[in-house]
Amino acid sequence: MKIILKYILTNIQERKVRTAVMLLSILLSAMLLFVSFSIGVSYESAQRKMARGMAGSATxxxxxxxxxxxxxxxxxxxxxxxxxxxxxxxxxxxxxxxxxxxxxxxxxxxxxxxxxxxxxxxxxxxxxxxxxxxxxxxxxxxxxxxxxxxxxxxxxxxxxxxxxxxxxxxxxxxxxxxxxxxxxxxxxxxxxxxxxxxxxxxxxxxxxxxxxxxxxxxxxxxxxLDTEKYRVSEIVNEMQIAADARQKSMPFFLISFFSLTMSIFIIYSSYKVITLDRLPVIGTFRSIGATKKAVTRILLLESLFYGCIGGLIGIPVGIFVLKAILQGMGKTLSQGIEIPVIISLPGAFLSFTVAVTVSLLSAWLPVPQGKPSADKRCCFRHSGGTSYPAPADGWNWNHSICHISIFAAPCIGKYALSCRRLFSAGTYCGDNPCNTDFYQYFKRSF
Structure with missing residues (x-):
């Protein structure tokens, strides 16, 4: 376990830019999601306080x-x-x-x-x-x-x-x-x-x-009471207050959605590169008896580190951002009410959970795709201490050109032989020297 942790920490230290980008994306996602939950609760509390104003405990x-x-x-x-x-x-x-x-x-x-x-x-x-x-x-x-x-x-x-x-x-x-x-x-x-x-x-x-x-x-x-003479009404409209709070928090939820999408793309793309970079190491793990599940867990453990650190840092940062936003919103209210900062504990827990889940799922998708080819490449490249070219995945232009040449050779040969007969009969392009050279070329070839 110590070796695995040391391996993960070494990779994080070596790839500082990649680590910073992944942590920043998860941090922003967790922060915005936390702000989205807390800003709705805080604004709803302020609205309820304003609505109660003169009424107090009366309803x-x-x-x-x-x-x-x-x-x-x-x-x-x-x-x-x-x-x-x-x-x-x-x-x-x-x-x-x-x-x-x-x-x-x-x-x-x-x-x-x-x-x-x-x-x-x-x-x-x-x-x-x-x-x-x-x-x-x-x-x-x-x-x-x-x-x-x-x-x-x-x-x-x-x-x-x-x-x-x-x-x-x-x-x-x-x-x-x-x-x-x-x-x-x-x-x-x-x-x-x-x-x-x-x-x-x-x-x-x-x-x-x-x-x-x-x-x-x-x-x-x-x-x-006589309803035609007296009007009985509710002082605080809880449904309207909740609707106003949702309206205030909706833009932040939309921003959080786009931020989560960005985080998924960044982590997914990064782990595709990480998987390719670590093919020799993955092959080494497999060669000493590590199963596919064990290799997957090692790679996902690193993504779990990104999710936990990004989520834990994102929530405190979100508190400062929430205070700044609520302070600005309080100044825009005509009533001059100072909106209290209410930290939603379920929102904080959910934000941290989403950060970890997004990090794990985004890394889990590309990891299984890289493991099968990793075993083959490492076996081909490092068999017996001799380095061999790895079998390429996907489209191989050398193989394609070879296949095209094999299928095209009979057609070219048949066409050249027909040209030879035509030149012999003197019916193909007359006495043009260019055509004569063309004929001599194919005559030597076939």
């Missing part, structure tokens, strides 16, 4: 088709864990000639904390939240240089209204957005007064109890 939304809805309109059901009413409004913020939309949000703080508790930047709790106070996300305040205790003016319904910044919150939970702009949290009674709305909330968010699924919760609510 179902109930709205009144004609107007506002009260929390009492939702019956008490065993499938309901928590319900929170949300009141929404819109405003406009103006700063140095720049206008930005600020969506207004109000809810009962205790109910909101149960499904999607706002996270303040200082880690504290929301207390004494009354009157014309406002809580803004840190992304908005840092953009315009707003600090806690400052006063900002918002245009609501065409009228400017001043608010005191009570707290600055982190850009998540209810402040996470699906579009450009910002979301501000106001006291419930204050927003009702500003909007002149006293007929309930804009919608009711409902969290399922225990192990109740979203579909079961929707079914129970639709059976308990």
């Amino acid at each position: 179902v939304s109930v709205q009144n088709v004609t107007g506002g809805i009260y929390a009492g309109d939702i019956p008490t059901l065993p499938v309901i864990q928590t319900k929170a009413g949300i009141l929404e409004g819109t405003s406009l913020y103006h700063e140095n000639g720049y206008y930005e939309t600020v969506d207004l949000l109000a809810a009962d703080i205790d109910a909101l904390n149960q499904i999607n508790k706002p996270r303040l930047r200082n880690g504290g709790e929301i207390t004494n939240f009354v009157g014309y106070q406002i809580i803004l996300p840190d992304r908005f305040t840092s953009k315009y240089g707003i600090e806690k205790g400052d006063t900002i003016t918002l245009q609501i319904g065409g009228s400017p209204i001043d608010f005191e910044v009570l707290e600055i919150a982190a850009y998540d939970t209810v402040f996470l957005r699906h579009t450009r702009g910002a979301t501000a949290l106001l006291p419930l009674e204050t927003l009702k007064e500003i909007l002149g709305q006293d007929n309930g909330y804009s919608e009711i968010l409902i969290e399922a109890a225990g192990h109740t699924t979203t579909n079961d919760l929707i079914s129970e609510l639709r059976n308990a």
